[in-house]
Amino acid sequence: MDHIFTVTKRYNKPLHSSKINIFNEIKKSIICSISCSNVIAFSTQNDLEEANSPYFSSYVYVADLNSPWQIHKILCNPSPVTVLQWDFTGQLLLIGDENGCVRIYATKDHILNDWNLLLQVPLQGEHILSAAFFHPGKKVCLNTEKKDSSSYMEKFQHVKFACSVKQFGGRPANGVLLLTTTGMLAAILLPQTTSQTAMVMATESLGPTRIFIKTADICYGKNGHFLIAISSGDPSTPVQCYKVSVKKIEEKCVISSESLLSFFLFEAPKDALKQVVIDRRCRISYVKWIMREDADSLVIAANSDNQSCLQVWELREKALPVHKSFGNPDASQFYTTVLWQYQCHFQYSSKVTSLATSKLSLINNISSGYIVVTFADNTVHCLYRDTLKPIFSTSLATPRYLDEPLSKCQKTSIKIASIDMSWLGNVLIIMDTNDGLHLLKLPPQIENLALSVPYCAMVLEYCLIGGFDWLDLLLVIKPSSIDLICDRLTDVFNRQSPHIQQFYYVQFLCIKTSLYRLSANGQSKANDLTSFLMLHSISTAFKSLLRPSEMTSHEKSPADSLATESEGQVDVDNVLMHLEAKEFTVEPSTLQSLQQLIQWVADLALNLLVKVPESRPSIGKVYELIKDVKALNMLRELLVLIRIWGLLRSACLPVFIRSDANLDVLALLFRLLSRLVQNVNEPDDALVDECCLLPSQVQVQPMQPINNRVVLASPQLAQLSLPIQLEYYTEPECFLTGDHLAPQTVDSIRHLYLGKRPRVVKQCVRCGGSAGTTTVKRTAAIRAWDQRWIRSCQCGGQWRMQKYT
Incomplete structure (x- = not known):
């Protein structure tokens, strides 16, 4: 559990004392949550922009995990924030406070530091305790029986999972379920963006009567219902479970709640208690479902004065004997029922301060993932979810700036307030009582499996199929294994069927590019892949403008005709003679608006050709893009399109600064690329000589260099000693590369x-x-x-x- 970084705010003066005295339980207003897109949302009790504010407020900030010092304030709330919850897409953020105000935010035009308030619902007199967005009905898991298969469709299976609320046509509804400390349920159906429908809301009591709830957790059932586990905090009262269903009937929302089996902590064996649960001063501090989807096990944390106990309880089928007087006396009969059964426990000589479980299960209904728990002595323990056996443990040290005296640092003490795990389970986010943000590396989710090349490649493929962000994995990958991971990822991707490759191609290129950006030796490959991704996007956009002619058959599209006719040709004008002019006709105004993209294609062709002499094997330098036949053929096809469109609108043609005004640059580029495609590994000497003369004939405009701005996922991360000390709103100098100049x-x-x-x-x-x-x-x-x-x-x-x- 390596400590990767710490982000804090340096205060010149001590914090206002009255502000701390007003709010004794600081950790209740300091919480954090990370989305599936690796965006962190966290609340603080101090304004990180203006230090030492005399008024109490709860502030909510967001930041990307790649640059956690660049934070953006979303909300300044007069009452403590109690709930921060992301939806499954990572686009909606719910904020609930102890005064019953619920707000849902979304980014404006997908800008991370610009947020809009979509919805605000006041629940007067209620304390928001827990919240869960409606499940969209999509779940992707690894098929353990075919985990070594080369086919994505066999390796990853779409598990049958019902959405929480269905709309007209069976479409999943977007909304949220809320639970308050008084046992009130509230369901909110968000208005659809495509229609003028208003918000729909309904409230209902969780049980027959309203009860006090100290801690609770919500998870999803496979049939579309919610499972809610609650506790009043008193171990002498049962931990109760409820099945909650939300339905949309016409324009109304209906909530139904059904009581399920409950259990008492002291029903565990005597040796599992150690005088913790039976202590009169003991309190249940946390109730958590171990799996968010289709959960059947709970972890309970109970605290006494100086010690704590964690227990895992599971729903198990149990066969109970039936007395012979109730059945056939000659045959033994059993009645099968479902009961909560104690599994294991973990004791520690300090109070539990926070608890986190895995958000995703890579393997369906099979033990995977773990439980992370923090204690009052600032220790962090990672435990197996089924046995609660320790995997790793560490201690959160007090951060100190390089120019800060050691004596001053010892006077400052921090305590862990809240933790949250990334969706892939690779990193742990920690918030402390001084509003500091920490990031710790976690072991892989699947038991007995190290962070190996096959595991990393499998997780990246899971992100590719499931649509999850993979940044948290990039922060824990070993730099020495990047090339092996890329090779394995590419090899498996090339074995997929053509339609699968076409569908995931852009995302696949994004993953490979981000991997090469982590390596100091992979920057040229990352630059080539970035150029190829843009070339592929421009080719797709240009070919989408082509329309088949009504006079010809529709068996072959214009794009197919272009690829067929340009193959093997060296003269661009010969290709034009075999194409149907009507199929490549585009409005002149449209062509003019695409001139900058056309210019970029021509500049890329020039830059590749002038590198041909350097790409010879004797030099030893490898340019991946210049040896990619697919990319070169794509360039040739685009040059043909540009040639045709130049006849329709000469102003859209790329601009070249030539030594000879009569030089046909497009025809020259097409001819040289066509000869290069014939043998990309060893180009002939005549082609190399012509490419050497090219800069004297045409001025070559340098391409945009690769961007290596100040971010964590960069080669500099592996060269620094951990943990990295960062400061809010201040870019660290240790990541500057010079490209910003x-x-x-x-x-x-x-x-x-x-x-x-x-x-x-x-x-x-x-x-x-x-x-x-x-x-x-x-x-x-x-x-x-x-x-x-x-x-x-x-x-x-x-x-x-x-x-x-």
Whole structure:
């Protein structure tokens, strides 16, 4: 459990004393939660922008795991925040407080540091204790019987799982279920974005009467219902379980609750108690389902004065004998029922301060994952979920700045307030009582399996199929295994059927690019893959503008005709003679709006060709893109399209600075690329000579360099001693690479120059790529191009608005 980083706020003065005295249980207002897209949401009791505020408030911030010092304040709440919950897509964030106010936020235009309040529901007089978004009805797990299969469809299975609430046509509804400390249930159906429907809300009592609840947890049943486990905190009262169903009937929402089996902690064997549970001062502090989906086991944490006990209880089928007077006396009869059965326990000589369980189960209904528990002595223990046997343990040390005296550091003590596990279970987020944020590495979820190359490749494939973010895995991968992981990932991907490869191709390229960015020796490969991803996207966008002619048969699309006719050709004009002109006709206004993309394609072809002499085996340098036949053929097809469109609108043609005004640059590029495709590994001497002369004939515009901004997932992480001490709102100097001193800022999406320091740009939180915010000439083609990247950058990272003063 390596401690990766600590992010804190340096206060020049002591915190206001009256503020701490008002709120004794600090940890109740300091909570954290991480989404499936690895965005952290956390609440603090101090304003991280303005230190030493005399008024009590609860502040909610968000940050990407790749740059945790870049935080953004969402809310300043006058009452303590008690619930932070993300939905399954990582786009909605629910914030609940102890005054019964529920707010749901979403990003504005998918900008990480710009949030909108979608919904606000007041539940007067209620303390929000727990919340869960409706399940979408999708669940992907690893098939253990075919885990060594090369087929994604066999290795990963879509488990049958019902959505929580169905709408018209069986579509899953979007909403949330709330539970308060008085035993009140509230279901909120969010309005649909495609219609004018309003919010639908319903309330119901959890049990026959309203009861006091100290701690609770909500999980999902496979039939679409919710399972809720509650406790009043008193070990002499039972831990109760309920089955809750939410249905939408016409325009109303109906909640039904059914009591299930309950159990007492003191029903465990005597040796499992150790005088903890039977102590009069003992209190149940946490009740957690071990699996969020289709759970049948609970972990209970009970605290006394100086010790604690964790117990695991499971639902088991048990055959009970039936007395002969109630049946056939000649035959032994048994009645099968379901009972809560004690499994194991774990004792420790300190109070439990926080508890976290795995969010995803990579293997369906098979023991995997673990339980992470923290104690009042600042120790963190990772336990097996079924046996509670320790895997690893560590202690959270007090952070100290390099320029801070040791005597001053010893006076500052921190306590763990809240923890949360990433969705893939690779890292643990910790919030302390001084509003510090910590990240710890966790062992792999599957038992007895180290962080090996096959395991890492399997998790990345799981992210590819399930649509999860893989950044938390990048932070724990060993740099020496990156090449092996990429090779294994590529080998398995190439064995998939063509339609599977086509569907997941862009995401596959994003994963490979992010892996190579972790290696100091892989930056050129990452740059090549980034260029290839953009080339693939431009090719898809350009070919989508082509429409088949009504005069010809529709057995072959224009894109297929282009690929067939350009194969083996060296002269671009010969290709044009065999193509149907009507199928490649596009409106001139559309062509003009695509000029910058056309220019980028031509510049890429030039840059690749001038590197041909360096790519010879005798030099020893390898340019992956220049040896990729698929990429070179894609370039050739695009040059043919550009040639045709130039006849329709000459202004859309790329601009070249030539030594000879009569030089046909497009024809030259097509001819050289066609000869290079014939033998990419050992180009002939005549081709190498012509490529050497190319810079003297045409000015070669350098391509945009790869972005290596200040982020954690970079080669510098492996070179630093852990833990890394970071500070909120301050970029660490240890990650600066020099690329931030580029003379020009280039739009990585539209390929426009934005100036040296544009006032406002969108910046990717992963690769650092920039994108302009001002609108350009809006045609249907360019609108479709912008929509392709509105949710995320080409590397898969989210956008944040960056302002320069």
